[in-house]
Amino acid sequence: MRAPKIHSSPTLPSVLPPAIAVLVAAEGALPASLASALTAPEAEWLAAERAAKTPLVRVVRYGQGMIYVLTAPVKPTPDLVREAVRKLGHQLQALLLADRVEALHVIGGETVSADLPLALAEGVVLSAYYFAPYKTKPEDPKPVRLTEVTVVGAAEADINWLAAVLDGVFLTRDLVNTPFSHQSAVQFADQLSEAGQKAGYSTEILDQPRIQTLKMGGLLAVNQGSPDPPTFSILEYAPAGTEQDAPIVLVGKGVVFDTGGLSLKPTPNSMDFMKSDMAGAAAVAGTLAALALAGVKRRVVGLIPATDNRPGEAAFAPGDVITMHDGQTVEITNTDAEGRLILADALSFAKRYQPSLVIDIATLTGAAAAAVGKEGIVLVGNASEEVKDALKAAGHRVHERLVEFPLWDEYKEQLKSDLADLKHYQPGAQAGHVSAAGFLEAFTSYPWLHLDIAGPSFLFAPDSYRGKGGTGTAVRLLTEFLKSFSSKS
Numbered sequence: 001m002r003a004p005k006i007h008s009s010p011t012l013p014s015v016l017p018p019a020i021a022v023l024v025a026a027e028g029a030l031p032a033s034l035a036s037a038l039t040a041p042e043a044e045w046l047a048a049e050r051a052a053k054t055p056l057v058r059v060v061r062y063g064q065g066m067i068y069v070l071t072a073p074v075k076p077t078p079d080l081v082r083e084a085v086r087k088l089g090h091q092l093q094a095l096l097l098a099d100r101v102e103a104l105h106v107i108g109g110e111t112v113s114a115d116l117p118l119a120l121a122e123g124v125v126l127s128a129y130y131f132a133p134y135k136t137k138p139e140d141p142k143p144v145r146l147t148e149v150t151v152v153g154a155a156e157a158d159i160n161w162l163a164a165v166l167d168g169v170f171l172t173r174d175l176v177n178t179p180f181s182h183q184s185a186v187q188f189a190d191q192l193s194e195a196g197q198k199a200g201y202s203t204e205i206l207d208q209p210r211i212q213t214l215k216m217g218g219l220l221a222v223n224q225g226s227p228d229p230p231t232f233s234i235l236e237y238a239p240a241g242t243e244q245d246a247p248i249v250l251v252g253k254g255v256v257f258d259t260g261g262l263s264l265k266p267t268p269n270s271m272d273f274m275k276s277d278m279a280g281a282a283a284v285a286g287t288l289a290a291l292a293l294a295g296v297k298r299r300v301v302g303l304i305p306a307t308d309n310r311p312g313e314a315a316f317a318p319g320d321v322i323t324m325h326d327g328q329t330v331e332i333t334n335t336d337a338e339g340r341l342i343l344a345d346a347l348s349f350a351k352r353y354q355p356s357l358v359i360d361i362a363t364l365t366g367a368a369a370a371a372v373g374k375e376g377i378v379l380v381g382n383a384s385e386e387v388k389d390a391l392k393a394a395g396h397r398v399h400e401r402l403v404e405f406p407l408w409d410e411y412k413e414q415l416k417s418d419l420a421d422l423k424h425y426q427p428g429a430q431a432g433h434v435s436a437a438g439f440l441e442a443f444t445s446y447p448w449l450h451l452d453i454a455g456p457s458f459l460f461a462p463d464s465y466r467g468k469g470g471t472g473t474a475v476r477l478l479t480e481f482l483k484s485f486s487s488k489s
Contacts, residue, residue: 001129001130001131001170001174002167002170003125003128003129003163003166003167003169003170004125004128004146004147004148004149005147005148005149005163006121006125006148006149006150006151006159006162006163006166007148007149007150007151007159008150008151008152008153008154008155008156008158008159009105009150009151009152009153010152010153011152011153012031012033012034012105012107012152016033016034016037016064016065017065017103017105017150018064018065018066018101018103019065019066019068019096019099019101019103019104019105020034020065020066020067020068020104020105020106020107021067021068021070021092021104021105021106021107021120021124022034022067022068022069022070022106022107022108022109023070023071023072023085023088023106023107023108023109023112023116023117023120024069024070024071024072024108024109024111024112025071025072025109025111025112026071026072026073026074027111028109028110028111028112029109029110030069030109031107031109031110034067034107037061037064037067038059038061038067042059042061045059046059046069049069050069050071053071054071055070055071055073055088055091056068056069056070056071056088056091056092056095057069057070058095058099066099066101068092068095070085070088070092070120072084072085072088072112072116073085077396078113078115079396079397079399081116082115082116082119082397082399083119083399085116085119085120085123086119086120086122086123086126086399086464086465087123087464087465088120088123089119089120089121089122089123089124089125089126089127089465090123090124090126090127090464090465092120092123092124093123093124093127093128093146093465094127096124096128096146097143097144097145097146100143100144101144101146102144102145102146102147102148103146103147103148103149103150104124104146104148104149104150105149105150105151105152106120106121106124106149106150106151106152107151107152107153108152108153114153114154114155117151117152117153117154118151118154118158118159118162121149121151121162122162122166122465123464123465124146124149125146125149125166126166126169126465126466126467127464127465127467128145128146129170129173129467130145131173131174131177131469131470134179160294161294161483163293164289164290164291164293164294164479165290165294165475165476165479165480167199167289167290167293168286168287168288168289168290168291168293168472168475168479169286169290169472169475169476170472171195171199171282171285171286171289172279172282172283172285172286172470172472172475173467173469173470173471173472174470175188175191175278175281175282175285175286175470176275176276176278176279176282176457176458176469176470176471176472177275177469177470178191178275179275180256180257180275180308183256183275183278184228184256184308185223185228185229185230185231185254185256185306185307185308186228186229186231188231188254188256188278188281188306189203189205189231189233189304189306190205192205192233192235192281192285192304193205193233195285195289196235196285196288196289196292198289199288199289199290199292199293200237200289200292200293201235201236201237201288201289201291201292201302202235202236202237203233203234203235203236204233204234204236205231205232205233205234206231206232206233206234207229207231208223208229208230208231210232211230211231211232214232214325214349215323215324215325216232216305216324216325216342216345216349217322217323217324217325217330217345218305218322218324218325218330218341218342218343218344218345219232219305219307219341219342219345221316221320221322221332221341222255222261222307222309222316222335222338222341222342223307223308224312224314224315224316225261225262225309225310225311225312225313225314225315225316226307226308226309226310226312227312228307228308230305230306230307231254231304231305231306231307232303232304232305232306232346232349233254233302233303233304233306234301234302234303234304235284235285235288235301235302235303235304236299236300236301236302237288237291237292237298237299237300237301238299238300239295239296239297239298239299241297242297242298242299243299245298245299246299246353246354246355246356247299247300247301247353247355247356248298248299248300248301248355248356248357248358248359248482248485249300249301249302249303249350249353249355249357249358249359250284250287250288250300250301250302250303250358250359250360250361250478251284251302251303251304251343251346251347251350251358251359251360251361252278252280252281252282252283252284252285252302252303252304252360252361252362253277253278253279253280253281253305253339253342253343253360253361253362253363253364254278254280254281254304254305254306254307254342255274255277255278255306255307255308255309255338255339255342256275256277256278256306256307256308257274257275257277257308257309257310258271258274258277258308258309258336258338258339259271259274259308259309259310259311260309260311260335260336261309261310261311261315261316261335261336261338262311262315262316262317262318262335263318263334263335263336263337264311264336265336269460273458273460276363276457276458276469276470277339277363278306278363279363279453279457279458279470279473280360280361280362280363280364280451280453280457280474281304281306281361282470282472283361283453283457283472283473283474283475283478284302284303284304284361285302285304286472286475287300287302287474287475287478287479287482288300288302290475290479291479291482294479294483296479296482296483298482298485300482301350301353301355303346303349303350304346305342305343305345305346306342307342309335309336309338311335315335316332316335317332317335318332318333318334318335319331319332319333320332321419321420322341324341324344324345324348324443325344325345325348325349326348326351326443328421328422328442328443329420329421329422330344330417330420330421330422330423330424331417331418331419331420331422331423331424332424333423333424333425333426333427334425334427337424337425337436339362339363339364340362340364340424340425340436340439340440341424343360343362343364343440344439344440344442344443345443346360347360347440347443347444347448348443348444350444350446351445351446354446355446355447356446356447357383357387357446357447357448357449358444358446358447358448358449359381359448359449359450359451359478360440360448360449360450360451361451361453361474361478362450362451362452362453362454363452363453363454363457363458364433364436364450364452364454365432365433365436365452365454366432366454367430367431367432367433367434367436368433368452368453368454368455369454369455371403371405371433372403372455373455374455374456374459374463375401375455375456376401376402376403376455376456377395377400377401377402377403377451377452377453377455377456377473377474377477378402378403378405378433378450378451378452378454379391379392379402379403379404379405379449379450379451380404380405380406380407380433380434380437380449380450380452381407381437381441381447381448381449381450382407382441382444382447382448383447383448383449384447387447387449387485388404388449390481390484390485391449391477391481392404393484394477394478394480394481394484395477397480398476398477398480400456400473400474400476400477402451402477405431405433405434405437406434407434407437407438407441408434411431411434411435411438412435412438414426414429414435414438415435415438415439415442422439422442424439425439433452436452437450437452451474453473453474456471456473457470457471457473457474458470458471459471
């Protein structure tokens, strides 16, 4: 679905709109234009609710609409305050849906910092997401959904940026939530191309013969058990004047469905949600779409190897040895560790761009989910501390936080093989999220970071503004990082 439209306005209209959300500090007052609109009983009741520290108060102006008064909480850091306000936005969206509100004005009190009404709007819009394209029966009663949010006093540049990022998140969520029956590797590549035409990035799709010509042995091996061909999509956003710049390359794991291959997964809480195993690739597409819509002056390339992993009669098997795109040979020990194989081909392909930085994003390991749960993203890599710190800071600003793990040589010992240059997986080894990153590093020759989003990318139960199902994880992180990174380059 499309995100509700976001606008800015210098002031509230002289005739107050029917739905207004005002964000105030704990001891702050309402803007005068709103305070004067309340009757004495309404003002008295609101004061009592605020004195009782009720964080969200709905004032019903009978025949005139609603004023929702939200109190920004006190937190140790500005980043945590913004996150708490986003969650207030989620609570507000539940009321907006119940009150059948289509258009909302958001305004901050005089003592509220300018970024907080934007955070409130962000939480509201992210919470307004829904995905139901395959339902044929109309809802009864038909819901009235939010379609428009106006942030009073916000800078136009901030509004445009937020709108672009939210569109990127919604695109990513849609791609992740789409079932495999409607998203083979070929269909996925076409969806990426269509998204690029709308947002403003270009797409080149390499078909199976071209993938074979490039000798992408990892992607071809994973695809062997499928009746559907693989694809390799090259997404590029290069605004005027950046065409010759060394790009930042984003590599996304695009396994559109993962049965585990011959190393078959169990179904409950495993294979049954493996349509989401392309969340890394979807995040790459969402990030490029957001950057293009926002007009960020930075050349960014996205590489997306895509296939499903199925146990067909020609499926690759444990014990096989395959030759990768860069010529290295790899011993296969578990066909359910397929993501690193297709990423490795893409990482070696990325060398031709002479990139300034490469970041891969993948739902790669259960070990990452076990290590940080749905609350964080695993970070491993050899890029400079300055780059890592900038990415971590971006993670705190948008609350997509990173936990860095070390890539010690001892982890790489797990990858030694008696048959080939590398073993891609060590059965039974601990810290599998780190050894998987060690395998990927073997195919790099540039500053590189690996993001394992296995925990937060797809949720089984609603979680505030992240919702249920595909969350769009990493889009807000990467866009925030690249916006800041571009201004320093």
